[in-house]
Structure formats: structure tokens, C-alpha cells
Amino acid sequence: MTGLATSKAPATPRMSANYRKRHRRGVALFALFAFPNLALIGVFAYWPVLENLYLSLTRWDFIGPAPVFIGLENYVQLFTSDTFGDVLRITLIWVVVVVGVSLVLGIALASLFSMKLPGTTLVTGIVFAPHVIAGAAIAAVWLFIFDPNYGLARVFFNAVGLSSPSWITDAAWALPALLIVSIWKGVGFVSIVYLAGMQGMPSDVLEAARLDGASRWQLFRRIILPLLSPTTFFLVITQTIGAFQAFDVIAVMTGGGPASATTTLSWFIYDQAFNRSNVGYSAAAGTVMFVLLMAITILQFRFVERKVHY
């Protein structure tokens, strides 16, 4: 993005007619090459944000002639309803647990992988694989695993003398079930990113610490973890954004239920719009998600600027 762009930049301000003609041609070609994509980005990424903001101030059911402007009514309704309070609470649990556990397990796996034991390459591939599998498919597999009568999970419960909970139909177990699936799907990716971070670390620093007699834990706590802080921040941001928008696993396994035990913000937005045709209400919830994610992104970037310089 700096000025060292290309060999085609004019070396001097002395513009020949030939250069100007080529320049004009270049500008036209830029438009031809880039505008289709930029137009699509405008229509399908930027326009929705603005229009969603407007829709959030209206009432509409997809069918009526046009959205009716009602001011902030949707927001008032959102923030005074117990339902939405629950949605935000469940979303918070979801995001904190998924991101927190994925990062801790991910860094543990990465430490294991960085020992470079024979077979590690194979295992990293296996652990990463769920990341390329459709969430809907993973959800289907885990539905079977969580079957209280014939699922694999029952084996573990029976082993300690308990009977299996009915997981996704039990309000207390449905959310934990989804959390397990979500973490299972995402932890391999986190571990690979951490592993890349570890492999990029200056080996002389680690070697020096080792020679100074640092214990394994000290090495991890005082050297590796601080050196990995840029990776951690990257992961916290991207995983948080991903967790907020988690959808397919919820849709296939529970559909937000039982009751609303697994209704996260992302399911709520979908459900209000496409199951209940509350367009404005869904748009208002969408704006809440947009604001939350923007705030997190900005906060974390600021935090990164201050904190990452160890």
C-alpha cells in the first residue's frame, strides 16, 4: 500500500502524449478489471449494513408494500424484553466458552505438535480436518454421538456408572453439547495458527532461556506466551467474530431450542426474519451484532497496539 507500487509509475512529471494516452487506457482498464468485483462488494457487503440500519427502524413482514417507519420502537422492544436478555446472555456464554476453550486447547495442542515427534504432521492434518468439513455434516455426526440410547457419548457416561443425559432435548445439556461440537470443529485451526506462531519464534531466545536453566513452565509462561501475543490477539478477534456468527451447528442440532436454550444472537436474527417475518425486529438485532463486533474489533486493535509490544 506504500508508493513503491509498480514499474509503470511515471518516473518524472514530464508527461509525454504517449504516456498520457497509456495512462488513460490504464485507468479505463482498471475500471473494467476492478469495478465488477467492487460493485458486488458494494451491493452485497456495504449496502446491507446501511439498509439493515434503516430496516431496523421499520416494521415489515416481507409481504406488505413497504417497510413502515416506526423510529426506535424495535430497539426499545429488544432491550426491554426478557427474551433478548436471555439471547445476549447465551451469546456471551457461547462466545466466551468457545473462544476461551479453543485457545487454551489450541495452544496446548500446538505445544505438543512443536515437540516434533514422529507422526506429528499426520496428526496436525487430522486435527485440522474438521475445519474443512461442512458444519451441517459435523452437526449430524454429533447428533448421533449424543443420542442418549445408541450414541458414543453414552459409553462414557455408562463407564462411570451414569446414564446418558438426553443432550439436545434437555435444556440444561443442549448448550454444552453445542459448545463441545463447536470447539471440536474449531480447535484444530487454532492449534495450527499457534503452531505457525511458535515456529516463527526466534530460536536463539528460547535457547538462551533454556541455557539459563528456565524450567519448561517458565519458558512457556515468560517467553513463549508473550512472544505469541500477536497470534493470540489475532485468534481472539477472528474466533470471536466467528463464534458470534456460528449458525449451521445450531440450526441442524437444536434450531435454537429446546425452548430457547440455544438461541444465540445469530440464531435469533435468522429466526426473527425467516421464521417469523419480523423484518425490522431482526434488523435491529442485526445492528446490535454489527455494533458489538465492530466495538470488539476496534477495542482489540487498540489493545493490540498497546499490549503486543512485549
Next chain:
Amino acid sequence: MSAPTTTSSRPRSSDVAAPPPARTKRRGRPGRLSRSWWGFLLLAAAALAFIIPLYMLVTTAFKTNAEIYAWPMRFFPSEFTWTNLRTAWEVAPFDAFIKNSVLVTLIGSVAKVILAVFTAYAFAFLPFPGKKGLFLVMLGALMVPGHVTLLVNYITIGNLGLINTYAGLILPGVASAFGTFLLRQHFMSLPPEVFEAAELDGAGHFRTLRSLVVPMSVPAIATVALVAVIDEWNSFVWPLIITNSVNMRTLPIGLMYLKANDGVTAWGVLMSGTLIVVLPMLLVFLFAQRYIVTGLTGAAAGGGR
């Protein structure tokens, strides 16, 4: 493996006083592997945690009902059957699901890659007033959470009259900000001498793009393409809202349809359907793991757009 002591026969390690176990494990030298038995144990445990669910998927898809609905669990099936797969095909139009998924994935990915290549070339090599600002605007799209755009995009596609069509399925997904970014960075790292030579030869931009830039960027383009293929194939929420007839559904949505129509716990049938969704991407992953890992770890920053 046979040396039970940490300092074994290596002369170097003897001058470091009392080597803590950490030191020996980190290197993974064959002579010291006996000290890493717990490392192997953990590695095996990690592998099993991810293999076993997939093992359940594959075996259940071909198990007989008698063995699926048996307790204690028949972890190792003794019989093989195609019945589940056949039933899945009877319950749900998998022909249509597969056709839709393949079409949407192929057309969507090809269009996305073409758009990304041309846009990246423009940003890397062509002049335009306010180009840098435009580039930042494009990158800004990466921060827009996709889930927030669903509702309005649905309305937009509706206004275009494209609900329940391939065009409606594909169109919003082909805009490429991350791929463009990745390719632009790559294009700009290509040696400038090559372009000077091409210019002296009188090669126009189209020819430079086709016969120089693209051939020199095959790995980067492959990465963008593979990420696009995986995203399109696995895409769930957009196909769910934009299609409304069974015959227009893609495979992941078809799975939901199968689940709703095969009776509540026809696990063998559901798993055989699931296998059809999973297998192609696992194969792609198997053969192109390196590109996919670099691509996806980078794409995470951009929510797949």
C-alpha cells in the same frame, strides 16, 4: 529407544548440568524418544479425539440397523450394507442436491477467482485516481460480519427476482475481498524486471496478465480457489434462506431435509447422507492440505469473503 537414562551416550549433553526433561523432549531425536512416551500418548489421544467421530460416521453409514441399534455398542461392525445409502436416496433427492452443490461450487469458485485475479491485477499494476483509498474500502468489507448482511441480501436478491435460482445462490458469494487482497500482495512481489521486459516487447495488459502474471502465481491462485471451493461447498445459511424448493437445495441443506424426513433416529441413513457431504472436501483436503491450511488460516481474517 533402549537407553533408559536421559544423558545416554551423547557427549554434548553431559556438560549441561542436570538436564531437565524438557531439554531432551524438544528435539525429538530418535535416541531420546523413550523419554517422550507421554508426548506420543497425548498425540495419539488428540488424533483419536478427531478420528473417532469420523470413524463413527463412516462405519455407521454402512452398518446394518441391527448393529446400529445394539447396546453395548458394536464399535467394529461385522456386516457391510448399502441399504442406508439407498434409503437416503429414496427419502431425499440426493441427485439434485449433488448437482446443485457441484454447480454452485464450480461456477461460484471460478467466478470468484476470475474476479479476484482481475481486481488484484488492477490494484497492483493499473493506475486509477484514489486507488489506495479504494483498496482500503475494499478491505473494509472484510470487517462486515456476513451474518448481518443476510436479511438485506435476501431482499436484494428477491428484488432481482432471483430467489430459488442458481444465480441467486451464487451471486452474493462471488464478490472477493480477501482473495483479491492475497493475490494483489502476491502480484506485487513478482520481479518488476519481468514486466519491464514485457512492456518493451509491447505486450498489453491482457497478455501480461495471461502469459506472465497468472503462470507465475499458480500456487497463490490455487490457494484462493481452494478456499473458495471449500466455502461454497460447505455454505449453509445462504442456501438455506435463498432456496425454497427441495430440488434447489444444496447438500448441507439436503442433510437437514434428510434428518427431518428419515424418521427421528435413522442414524445409518443420516450418516450415509452426511458422508456424501463430507467426502469430497476431505479428499480435496488430503491432496491440497498445504494450500488449504495457508489459505484458510489467512482467510480467517476475512470471514471468507
